[in-house]
Amino acid sequence: MMLINLSLDKILDLLKYNQNDPLIFSTILFLFFFFIVLIFYNLFSKNKNIRVFLLIIFSLYFYYKVVGFYFIILIVSAVINFYLTKWMSTYENFTKRRWVLILIIVLNLAILAYFKYTNFILQIINDVANKNIEPLAIFLPIGISFYTFKALNYVFDVYLDTLKPAKNLSDFCVFLFFFPNLLAGPIDRASEFLPQIDKEPFISKEDLGKAIFLISAGLLKKVVIADYISLNYVDRIFDFPIRYTGLENLIAVYGYALQIYCDFSGYSDMAIGIAILLGFKLMDNFNSPFKATSIADFWRRWHISLSKWLLDYLFRPIQFKFRNLHLYGNMIALFITFLLCGLWHGAGWNFILWGALHGFFMSFALLIQKPKNAFYTKLRIKNTRFLKFFQVIITFHLVAFSFLVFRANNISLVGQVISQIFTFFHGEIITQFIEKLPLIFTLILVGYLFHFIPLSLENKIKKLIAVTPWFGKALILAVVIWIAAQFKSADIQPFIYFQF
């Protein structure tokens, strides 16, 4: 009897919120629950009410496992946004509409600002006014930036009259709570997502192939590459850059760029793959960002759901305001957009500086666009492979440098890393490096090689998985999970993007 009690307690403990054990995709508990949900979901796939009920309940439980009782914020956000937007849509007159819109934006940003930026603002007040206000113990509910932006795209589209309000609160809740993209995106569009709720889920062979490809690729990117190289290499170098040579620092900079890409895009891949299994198509979030030939091109390939959001709801309105300034209006709009993009990522100067850097890159590129193109035409290298090659290399280094700033919670780290690279390089130790850290070297190399494989090959792999019989598909997943388990270190590294 005692034994049963004991294990029951253990199970209950497992099911309860635990700060150190969120229900992220790469945990066994998630796989277990998801499997059960998937069975019921398919059994009752013809009944919309049951589908909606299952998605809402499981999503709320999923969020409870991540943030505890703060999952209430999600419900508050849904109620505020759904009912106020419905109210807004009753006004034909845009002046009145605008007032409700402002009210909704203020409420959303107030919730976001309280949880995310209060202590940062206090710190600034302390620094500026030389005061000593103690930071408040405010819990940061993971994913709040993502679902706040998800809700806002619905609000904006209804405001502009390009989208009809959701039919009922439960439909809106499915959109807002949807567990695959709740914590770290893609920040899906309500206009694309809402109509899918009504449709009976249908998963074609191609869809299934894509889902298995994405879940496998995502898991490998996250667990094998990102977690492993961060824990065993990048973090160590960035903890004490001056203890290492410039070569090791440079590899850490390259390693971190790869790590943050694999971590974040791996999570997105899994989210998109899992959504497919539930019959939902989410928007693409990454498109080989390191293949970009300019910073503008990078933002068309990196965190696409955010950059599109910023383009539509922040850049365009600012650009319109400053339209009489022509080129300079565009430059100002770009800079402000990216500055706020930085702030969205987190309450810290490193994020703001990172955003400012991208804003500067983008607006400066715009300023020199005409003379630059004339120069390329004169040299007859415009649109050549030769030029493209150098553009990719330069863009990559600008991006990698910006990620170093992003990573640095103390700006002196950037100086130390750069100074080591330029004054203490010691390229000759590369052979020693490969000998001592063969796995790190191989993972970084393989990570980048895979990044640069042509899209056509990737599509071929997806098709190949699609036509594989079911036991073959199961075998692929089993092998991937087995490899991931081999690499999984004692603790699961939290996803980098979760802290935003």
Add this chain to the structure above:
Amino acid sequence: MISPELKKVILKELNLDDFDLKDETTAPEVPGWDSLNHINIILAVEEYFKIKFKSYEVLRLKNVGDLQKLVDSKTGKK
């Protein structure tokens, strides 16, 4: 139908000799009509037709046909 005047203004701004602009044509389908150039076209249309747009009127445009309708409503043509 896209009026010859609107077509002329858009093509001039994009440095295009000719492009078949239909009601359902969207910006990305037209060479050079990107998110940065978009505002130059809006500005050129405002200046040519001597009209002023409001931000929500422009932000909700989905295609060239919508722009034509907006211009028509502003210039008093229906």
